Amino acid sequence: MSATGSKSTAIDVNEFVHRGRKRRVFRREEQGNFYIRREVGGRDIWKCLDSPIARIAIANAKSWLDAIQLSTADEKWSRLDPVRSKTPWAGIGEILGRYVERAPGAGQIDLRTANGNASSLRSLLRLATGSESADDLRADILTEATARTYLERARAAGRSESGIKSTLVQARSIFAPSLLYIYDGLRLPDLAGFRVAIKFSSSDDVGFEPIEHSVIEVMESAAVALREADPATWLCYMLMSRLGMRNVEVERATLAWLRCDSAGEWHLDIPETKGGLARFLQLPADLPASTIREIAGEGPHLIPARNPTERRAICQREINRFVLRFLPDRSKCAYELRKWAGSIVWSTQGSEAAQYFLGHRSISTTEKYYAKFLRPVRAVSAADRAAIYGQKKSA
Numbered sequence: 001m002s003a004t005g006s007k008s009t010a011i012d013v014n015e016f017v018h019r020g021r022k023r024r025v026f027r028r029e030e031q032g033n034f035y036i037r038r039e040v041g042g043r044d045i046w047k048c049l050d051s052p053i054a055r056i057a058i059a060n061a062k063s064w065l066d067a068i069q070l071s072t073a074d075e076k077w078s079r080l081d082p083v084r085s086k087t088p089w090a091g092i093g094e095i096l097g098r099y100v101e102r103a104p105g106a107g108q109i110d111l112r113t114a115n116g117n118a119s120s121l122r123s124l125l126r127l128a129t130g131s132e133s134a135d136d137l138r139a140d141i142l143t144e145a146t147a148r149t150y151l152e153r154a155r156a157a158g159r160s161e162s163g164i165k166s167t168l169v170q171a172r173s174i175f176a177p178s179l180l181y182i183y184d185g186l187r188l189p190d191l192a193g194f195r196v197a198i199k200f201s202s203s204d205d206v207g208f209e210p211i212e213h214s215v216i217e218v219m220e221s222a223a224v225a226l227r228e229a230d231p232a233t234w235l236c237y238m239l240m241s242r243l244g245m246r247n248v249e250v251e252r253a254t255l256a257w258l259r260c261d262s263a264g265e266w267h268l269d270i271p272e273t274k275g276g277l278a279r280f281l282q283l284p285a286d287l288p289a290s291t292i293r294e295i296a297g298e299g300p301h302l303i304p305a306r307n308p309t310e311r312r313a314i315c316q317r318e319i320n321r322f323v324l325r326f327l328p329d330r331s332k333c334a335y336e337l338r339k340w341a342g343s344i345v346w347s348t349q350g351s352e353a354a355q356y357f358l359g360h361r362s363i364s365t366t367e368k369y370y371a372k373f374l375r376p377v378r379a380v381s382a383a384d385r386a387a388i389y390g391q392k393k394s395a
Contacts, residue, residue, distance in 0.1 A: 014054045018062050025049060025057045032097035033135075036061045052093040052135045090186035092125065093135030099174050102182040112271070120170035123312070124150045127157075139186075142175075144193030151198060158320040160335050161200045163247065168198070208339035211327065219326040226322065231295045232303050236319045239268075239302070240334060242284045244341035244358050247334060249273055251315040255299040258289050276359035342366065 010026035014034070017023070025034040034049045034057030047064055049057040096118045103114045125134035125141060128150040147168065154164045175191050211219075227234040239245045239253070249270060259269045259280070266289040270279045283289060296302045305311035320333040330336050338358070346354035346366070355366045 012054075014058065016058045016061070018065050023061065023065070025054065025061050027052075029097050029101060031093065031100060033057070033091055033093050034061075036064065038065070048091075048094075050091055050136075052091075052097075053133065056136070088187050089139040090183070090188060091135065092121070092137045092139065092141070094186055095139060095174070095183065095188075096121065096135065098183055098186065099179070103174075103179060106182050107176070107179050110272075116273070117170045117173050120167045121174055124167055124171045126309075127153050140189050142189060142191055142194040144196045147194055147196060147198065157317050158324070158333060159316055160333065162335070163316075165200050208336070208343055209330075210343065211336070211340055215326050219323070222322075222326070230318070232305065232314050233318045233322060235292065235295050236303060236315055236334075237322065237337065238287045240319070240337035241341055242287050243268060243270075243281050244338045244345070245270065246273065246338060247315050247319070250303060251301075251311055253302040255293065255296055255302065257302070258292065260289075270359070273359070277356070277361060279356060279359050281357065 010024075011028065011030060012034075013024050013026045015022055015024045023036065025036050027033070028035055028046075031052065033052050034054065036047050036049060036057075038045055038047070047061070049060040049064070051057045051060060100111070100114050100118055103109045103117075104111050109117075122134040125131065125137055125146070128146045129137065129141065131137055150168070151164060154167070155161075172195055175188075175194070180188075223234060223237055226237065236247075236250050239250045240247070245253070252273070253268070253270075257269050257271075259267050261267060266283045268279075268281050268283060270281065272278045283292075292302055295304060297304050301311060303311050303314055305314060323330075323334045323337065327333065327336055342354050342358045345357045349357075351363060351366065355363045358366055360366045
């Protein structure tokens with residue numbers, strides 16, 4: 001709560017009736033919590049309603065108005081002043097609203113990256129707490145216990161070590177020391193526990209081990225059946241195994257990413273993600289645009305789902321379960337599909353093509369972790385030596 005006589009731009013105004021009078025709740029900044037303003041004792045009072053959800057904010061507003069109207073004049077301030085002290089910590093919604101608004105300028109962070117980091121924190125908190133809306137949580141949830149609970153539950157869900165680590169790193173970047181000043185006025189707890197060092201399995205940091213041909217045949221055959229039984233998971237499989245996409249890219253992909261060039265060829269225009277490069281990849285013959293549209297339906301996402309939580313489950317848990325049947329000894333599960341696709345491009349089109357295909361900034365990343373040359377290489381023959389050094393002259 002804060003007292004002020006100044007006016008502020010109202011955003012996302014929602015009106016309601018309380019005790020026969022029209023009232024309204026509104027945001028003071030995009031994606032932030034709702035507020036209500038009322039004169040108390042001759043002063044304008046701005047009351048934060050502790051929720052970015054209109055219906056919850058309205059319910060909180062009614063309770064607050066009742067507290068004012070049912071108290072005496074002297075009691076108003078004594079009852080209002082402690083309201084915020086009961087829940088002193090800033091809301092996650094407030095923090096993320098401030099971060100997305102100011103981090104691009106304060107930390108020279110791309111807006112898309114800032115939104116991605118905010119999504120990572122929300123994902124982490126939803127999984128760790130079981131809450132449907134991370135924005136409704138308070139900042140005191142940012143503890144070591146929360147970070148470790150997320151790690152435990154993410155591993156249990158079959159997520160890769162690299163994916164878990166990436167989400168944690170992105171979520172923590174919101175509270176980088178150089179950015180803490182942008183949260184002035186928001187009360188934050190000691191974040192040392194949330195930033196505690198966590199050891200991740202080193203088994204992720206190994207190069208791609210080629211998949212045996214017999215395993216590929218069985219997996220591809222099962223994928224044909226998956227097309228009929230579970231089109232959404234099948235499409236995830238195809239996007240990863242044919243276009244080398246990351247799980248998170250598949251999850252975010254929309255129909256707007258489908259593009260047709262001047263020659264009539266369909267491509268997927270994949271924007272920059274995870275610090276990598278954007279790619280413009282031609283669709284393979286066994287994944288035409290018409291099939292993608294058929295599965296996506298009305299969209300807007302390529303992977304059809306009733307809500308973001310269900311889409312995330314398809315692109316993380318369900319695809320991992322499918323691939324795990326054929327690659328039970330691989331720690332990355334579905335991520336092996338991306339490595340496999342990258343290795344095929346490396347073997348057929350060259351190292352630079354593989355780097356572009358996978359969206360890596362460095363060719364060393366492609367070579368070390370993702371791609372292997374899959375074609376058989378014959379030994380040096382006499383003809384090879386002769387082609388370089390010439391035929392040996394007879395005595």
